Amino acid sequence: MALQDKYKELIDVANASGVTSLQVQEQDNVLHIDGEAPTGAIKDKLWEVYNKIDPDYRSGDLLLNVNVSANPGTKAKVITESSNLNIRKGPGTDQPVIGKAAHNEMITLVSKTNDQWWLIKTDSGVEGYAYSQYLSPQS
Amino acid sequence: MNKKPLKRAAILLSIFFLLASITSCGVKDSTIQEKISEATKTTPELSSITSAVKDGVVTLSGEVKDDAAKATCETVIKAIKGVKSVASNITIAPPPPVQAITDSTDDALKKGVTDATKDFPSVKADVADGMITLTGDLKRNSLPKLLQSLSTLKPKKIDNKLTLK
Numbered sequence: 001m002a003l004q005d006k007y008k009e010l011i012d013v014a015n016a017s018g019v020t021s022l023q024v025q026e027q028d029n030v031l032h033i034d035g036e037a038p039t040g041a042i043k044d045k046l047w048e049v050y051n052k053i054d055p056d057y058r059s060g061d062l063l064l065n066v067n068v069s070a071n072p073g074t075k076a077k078v079i080t081e082s083s084n085l086n087i088r089k090g091p092g093t094d095q096p097v098i099g100k101a102a103h104n105e106m107i108t109l110v111s112k113t114n115d116q117w118w119l120i121k122t123d124s125g126v127e128g129y130a131y132s133q134y135l136s137p138q139s
Numbered sequence: 140m141n142k143k144p145l146k147r148a149a150i151l152l153s154i155f156f157l158l159a160s161i162t163s164c165g166v167k168d169s170t171i172q173e174k175i176s177e178a179t180k181t182t183p184e185l186s187s188i189t190s191a192v193k194d195g196v197v198t199l200s201g202e203v204k205d206d207a208a209k210a211t212c213e214t215v216i217k218a219i220k221g222v223k224s225v226a227s228n229i230t231i232a233p234p235p236p237v238q239a240i241t242d243s244t245d246d247a248l249k250k251g252v253t254d255a256t257k258d259f260p261s262v263k264a265d266v267a268d269g270m271i272t273l274t275g276d277l278k279r280n281s282l283p284k285l286l287q288s289l290s291t292l293k294p295k296k297i298d299n300k301l302t303l304k
Binding site for chain 2: 028029030043044047051056057058060063064065067080092093094115116131132133
């Protein structure tokens with residue numbers, strides 16, 4: 001219970017900002033918070049609150065796994081720091097690169113492979129797998 | 140009023156039922172066994188069940204996943220023509236062990252970690268017992284991104300020993 005108290009503000013913000021499928025469980029002295037955020041801004045907000053409670057995320061007592069929910073067919077923006085995003089033949093960095101999407105380019109989400117990889121399609125017709133963390137679904 | 144046709148119909152009907160019951164008594168065990176094989180094709184619950192037929196009595200043994208599957212097996216067999224009774228030795232399989240909230244194997248986790256840290260070459264990530272330990276250095280503003288990627292892999296714990304720049 002102590003961990004839920006420590007991260008109470010974070011759990012409250014998650015509840016208040018419309019995070020769905022929210023699950024809070026403690027296991028082996030680590031609190032696991034899972035859920036789906038309606039927007040990327042809310043996900044960022046949660047990580048700000050997490051950082052406020054646990055500066056630079058040093059304690060290792062929380063796993064915040066709240067991702068932005070998106071349906072296939074929606075558009076997503078490429079949110080790499082500045083570089084192009086690799087589009088690969090399969091879901092894994094060991095897979096050959098078959099194309100690139102530019103920083104800030106809008107692409108179409110085709111289907112979700114797992115929490116790490118989406119099958120995407122660019123406007124120029126390249127279809128392949130891209131790393132989810134560099135895609136911000138637009139609702 | 141003439142009641143003869145009615146009487147005749149009643150007699151015909153009784154003869155029909157008599158014949159029907161005689162035929163059903165006479166179904167051979169081998170015929171029943173064939174019907175059971177046919178039923179197995181359309182009833183997936185029966186696939187793990189073995190059956191033995193003796194004088195119209197079917198003995199079922201094997202394991203199914205739950206009570207409903209057991210009941211289905213028994214009902215389907217009972218409905219086969221010629222089956223007098225069903226002796227069921229069907230057992231219910233014990234429920235699978237409850238999955239822990241983190242069940243990434245280290246191999247799957249390592250592959251995921253390789254993908255997640257690819258763009259952060261100065262970061263070293265070690266995986267052991269479902270836990271990720273981060274060492275090396277990283278720009279402060281890249282930290283949330285890296286941790287967000289790693290969190291989607293559902294490790295048991297992330298130990299952040301990074302030197303932030």
